[in-house]
Amino acid sequence: FNWTTLKEYKEILFQYYNGIAKISINRPQVHNAFTPRTVTEMSEAMELARQNENVGAIILTGEGGKAFCSGGDQSVRGHGGYVGEDTVPRLNVLDLQMQIRRVPKPVIAMVAGWAIGGGHVLHVVCDMTIAAENARFGQTGPNVGSFDGGFGASYLARVVGQKKAREIWFLCDQYDAQDALQMGLVNKVVPLEQLEETTIAWCEKILQKSPLALRMLKASFNAELDGQAGIQQLAGDATLLYYLSEEAKEGKNAFLEKRKPDFSKFPKFP
Ligand code: 2NE
Numbered sequence: 345f346n347w348t349t350l351k352e353y354k355e356i357l358f359q360y361y362n363g364i365a366k367i368s369i370n371r372p373q374v375h376n377a378f379t380p381r382t383v384t385e386m387s388e389a390m391e392l393a394r395q396n397e398n399v400g401a402i403i404l405t406g407e408g409g410k411a412f413c414s415g416g417d418q419s420v421r422g423h424g425g426y427v428g429e430d431t432v433p434r435l436n437v438l439d440l441q442m443q444i445r446r447v448p449k450p451v452i453a454m455v456a457g458w459a460i461g462g463g464h465v466l467h468v469v470c471d472m473t474i475a476a477e478n479a480r481f482g483q484t485g486p487n488v489g490s491f492d493g494g495f496g497a498s499y500l501a502r503v504v505g506q507k508k509a510r511e512i513w514f515l516c517d518q519y520d521a522q523d524a525l526q527m528g529l530v531n532k533v534v535p536l537e538q539l540e541e542t543t544i545a546w547c548e549k550i551l552q553k554s555p556l557a558l559r560m561l562k563a564s565f566n567a568e569l570d571g572q573a574g575i576q577q578l579a580g581d582a583t584l585l586y587y588l589s590e591e592a593k594e595g596k597n598a599f600l601e602k603r604k605p606d607f608s609k610f611p612k613f614p
Pocket of ligand 1: 373374375377414415416417418419435437458460461462463484485490491492498
């Protein structure tokens with residue numbers, strides 16, 4: 345595939361192909377563990393992908409074929425978080441998780457190799473996951489003195505059920521791609537050499553669909569789980585649709601023209 349670079353980064357690749365943006369962690373020497381900088385770069389790329397009108401689907405992945413992401417880089421974990429070049433400890437991956445949920449375009453995790461710890465949570469919060477046969481999934485928090493009780497626990501439980509989610513966190517076992525498929529943790533398993541072409545084929549199917557319908561569906565799936573923030577996202581999309589109507593435009597035009605609005609011609613649907 346003829347990927348073109350959208351922006352150069354130090355710890356990720358950010359590329360574009362045919363309506364698809366690909367954000368790829370580029371630290372294969374540590375199984376794509378993330379530092380605060382990796383996450384800052386991913387966040388910026390995610391925002392750029394959101395703003396780019398040519399992008400209709402986003403792939404999240406890791407370079408090297410051996411790991412999607414192994415979570416926070418333990419070598420920079422300090423007192424209170426992961427420490428970046430500015431010496432400030434952070435857990436900025438939590439903001440990235442929110443961004444993945446909020447971006448109104450489907451995000452697909454393309455997983456080869458390890459999706460472990462905070463890296464596992466990243467694939468969990470993506471809208472869908474396509475796994476290579478060599479994919480391995482699991483949480484490690486209670487082994488390494490950490491946990492993600494946010495989406496990493498509560499949303500995982502929505503995906504695989506309470507019993508399985510508790511098993512995943514309490515035992516810290518590793519699960520292969522078939523296990524993951526069986527428990528509904530991934531959408532599809534393919535041979536490693538077919539991973540990218542399959543993910544792109546899924547994206548191309550998505551790109552044929554109505555972008556507003558996809559946007560509303562993503563917000564609707566989120567709304568139930570995200571409480572008031574979920575309702576805000578869905579309601580914001582309803583406002584967007586309303587702004588497109590002549591009825592809403594009549595209100596704005598009347599204000600600008602310093603006259604009373606005339607809403608009488610608009611239907612009062614049953
Ligand atoms: C992923 C796993 C099971 C792979 O094992 P293996 O044996 O295939 O590879 P190996 O030798 O462990 O890893 C290769 C190199 O990558 C580094 C290793 O230290 C090793 O380096 P060298 O010895 O070759 O120099 N590496 C791998 N993962 C790393 C990491 N996360 N940080 C720094 N270096 C890493 C095995 O590597 C593994 O268990 N990795 C650790 C997984 C883990 O515990 N991640 C953190 C969970 S906590 C978290 O992510 C988190 C959170 O809980 C809450 C908020 C934010 C983050």
